[in-house]
Amino acid sequence: MKKLLLLSFFLVPLFAFSQENEQMTLEQKEILKKKFDSIEASFNYKYGKITLQNGIAELNVPEGYKYLGPKQSAFVLSDLWGNPPSECLGLLFPKNMSPLSEDFTYAVEITYSDEGYISDEDAKDLDYDDLLDEMQQDTKVGNEERKKLGYESIFLIGWASEPYYDAETKKLHWAKELSFEGYDKNTLNYNIRVLGKEGYLNLNVIGDIDVLPTVKKDVDYILSSVSFTEGNTYADFNPEYDKVAAYGIGGLIAGKVLAKAGFFALILKFWKVIAIAVVGAFSIFKKKIFGSKEA
Template identity: 40%
Template sequence: MTNAYRLLLSAALLSLAAPALAKGEAPPSPQEQQKAVAEFKASLHPRTGVIALPEAKARLNLGQGYVFYGPEDSRRVLVDAWGNPADAADGVLGMVFPAGGDFSNSWGAVVTFEDTGHITDKDAASQDYAAVLKDMQEATENANEERVKAGYGRMHLAGWAQAPTYDANRKVLVWARDLAAEGEPEHSLNYDVRSLGRTGVLSLNMVDGMSRLPVVKAAAGDLGQTVQFDAGARYADFVPGTDAEAEYGLAGLVAAGAGLAAAKKVGLIGILLAFGKKFAVLVAVAFGGAWRWLKGRFGKGDDADGQLQD
């Protein structure tokens, strides 16, 4: 099964149907599933072209090749469709998908901005990412107890799907993690694109299945070029001695996973525990969310205008 974490895949839905069938409830047919997805997609508000992100003092020059969904639509995709806890959508500025695709059959990029302070790249060439990976793997294992308590399966960091690489000209750091969630037949791909600004980092966190690595890798390289900070907010606009500076460099940014400002203070294990609730969950969501969502669409819990019920 490709993209195992996708909550709208038929195989996952069928596997969840067993408890319902035991109670005499019929699972939704493929036609009903398709109708639900089509209705949900039609209720969203995709945008193309230049997307202003005032919170980040930046913009995305997406052209016609990508579509952007704003914060409210993104919350519905992340929480209602993908089954993440509500706080997974906190602070999300939007999501980007390839044009012609959607939240159920293609990668999605979660857009956030972290006010990290200025991150120096002076030591970019000397970063020991092998050591960072080892520490992250250990911390991921240590965080599994908390994941289980929160109701999610164990997660294992298998390794880099792409080792961290830094474009010094564009000020873009890219890396990808190969994540194995227990009980899932395919490893998940978590692809990170970080564009450095004057005092913060714009993050595009892409999720998909490992089988689609070539597709996501190409898209990540392209998306990194769409980011443009406003005049005065660019990396080159940094004013030493005046602007706040991060307490870590590029390796700390990778370890944090999404540019957590308190990375050095919290410590690596604390970082992964904190982000495990917001980001790692995106690639290890509970499949039960799909069944609840589709039952809400077809069951007696629907309201008059077809909105989702809690």
């Protein structure tokens, strides 16, 4: 976690900030504060209807949220939070929050996967307790590989919210409670999937487990805010032309697609969880350097 925290500060190469040398001059603090203020001012948030993935889907920014576009979201995820580069359709933030907020709690990352049409035939027969046991075992096996590569272990504590699939709207959501080695607060990973004819939209809510009540309160608004456009919906699937994914609803929840890419894909998938969770520690640093807003 501490190594990831240092990644957040590479934006300020004016001085070599390290774990052993946290003392900064007033001039250095002022330079750093101006840098943060400049980054904050650069964010161009949007509201209303947003076109996603070249028009195959739309987002109506839900009440109480604001949207950051793909380019600036990539900057936040990779440059600011230290994640590996990845394709992102945007980020949703609570309206009163930004990536550098002292009281940052969570963000919603929006991506698209073109894995193909997900058959939902298995949805009605899934045993979520059995699925959880399987996922916990997979996580343990993944930790062995993570250790070899020098990464901390991840522990899947259980469902923070049991999977729910709406067969009518073709929308699926569930939440996992995760524990990261060396981090004293558990992490929430709330997953939302919207199925289309050639793939699915991912809306991943990531933050500390404390935000679960807020996310559960808002999940219906988030679910209803995104949809595929005409010609790209689940009902538009044509088996003669469209690709079919190699897994169903159970595989989508369990993340079985990652097995094809190997354990390193598992590491990259969860790196975002760690990086976003560490922003809480980042806010403590800001308060220590600049003081709280009430001071």
